[in-house]
Amino acid sequence: MAHRNFRKEDFVKDEGSKQYQVEFRKGNIGIGSDLIVERENDNGEYETLQAEIRRHDDSIFVCWSEPFNGRVIFDE
Template identity: 55%
Template sequence: MAHRIFRKEDFRQDETGIYILEVPKEIVGIGASLIIERQTADGEYEIVQADIHRHNDDVLIKWSEPFDGRLLYDE
């Protein structure tokens, strides 16, 4: 699986207080299987069940707080 690393700083907060990470669909494609992993304090990754939506030309990943992690997807 391919992956894309993201950082806390990549998230933006919306008007409701939810943090959103926007990923262009050109990166992950259409109909791809997506897995979101959060990096733990010891540098390992754990799978999280984030809220994922497609909007226009982006994939939106929503979470209650920003975090460092990676997005796994099919190439």
């Protein structure tokens, strides 16, 4: 399994949904059928989230109520 890390600063607020989202390209993480989203806690460990995942054109968006440091795990 491969992964892509992201930081709080990568999130952008979506005014329509009032959630924050981070964008990935399908070419970088696949089509998104088996994505796992994990949030890094204060101890540096990861916990799995049931984050909303949206797809639009060639982009995949991970959405959450506030920005966080984490990673997306996917099949290569």
